Amino acid sequence: MTDNNIKSIVSEYIESSTNITGLAYDMDIFEEGLVNSLFAIELMTYLEKEFSIKITMDDLDMSHFKSVDSIAAFVVNKK
């Protein structure tokens, strides 16, 4: 799976969860108030299932999950 594919899948998931369209890949989804803290936990669970990865305690850093770009880089790194 390419980096772009991952970005597209993650972006679609965030857009459908937040009822928004045209999400910029570098937008900080938490800082911009697009999603709240509850969504962070939903996002973790989704990423594990969708990309068959295991998020460990050491991965629990918000910088990995702040935007579509950073999420895709994290997933690529984990795979």
Add this chain to the structure above:
Amino acid sequence: MSFKKIGVIGAGTMGIGVTVDLVLHDIEVVLVDISFDILEKAKSEILNTTRFAPLLNKTAPKMSMEGVLEKIHFTTQINNVNDCEFIIENVSEKWDIKETVYKELDKICKPEVCFGVDTSCISITKVAKLTNRQDKVIGIHLMNPVYLKPCVEVIQGFHTSEESVEIVNQLMKQLGKTTVVVNDYPGFVSNRISHLFMNEAAFVVQDQVASPQQVDEIFKKCFNHKMGPLETADLIGLDTVVDSLDVLYESYQDSKFRCCPLLRKMVHAGNLGRKSGKGFYEYKKQPTVGK
């Protein structure tokens, strides 16, 4: 006094949130509900939330799944709270259910144990009257997500003693929270006001003045609220919101609390908000863990 073991009655949204917060603060929990299906669902959500809690709360410990489960006793037997030092009750906002639960708790628990009523609207004084320890019944209005909220609305019933207020203050301090202690009238401060917002927001949608997104956007972008009233209603659960409005209406006999027909219709249709996957918004279903 440092609390070590607490009974949590009701494993719904709030019961889960309370349990997570207690476990993250190294307090043992006896979690009671009426069916193992509900408890299994609660277990999955508790594991999910505790696992990722350090992402959102830097002070939360990194706990293993086994470490979390060691701290919780899941049970359908309310008798198992007999050695708990404090009770936090989170059952539905239905009077007949509360009545049964408190009469049983009063028989089961040691006489010195305080009962924390985690209610949205029901009178603490009325709940206390169900027991022979009216001075030890106190309102604790916790809010979701419990482990991220730094402050709690505490409600002193007519007979609640200052000693009970102090005990709750100590427990909340152990959880890293401050309290605002208010007096007992249905809905207290938070829900008496917030439910008017949520109800009127539903009327605005019903009357096609604006979409749910537009209503919430105005609250977030113009008022700087973190969430809009309809997102909040979805988070609380529309069934709970309707139940609370009914209690407020019945208590004050004031038409300003009449429930919006759209809210009631959504509840009848099973669109309860986040917990059912659909309310004013749609939500992705979460996979379960820990089974």
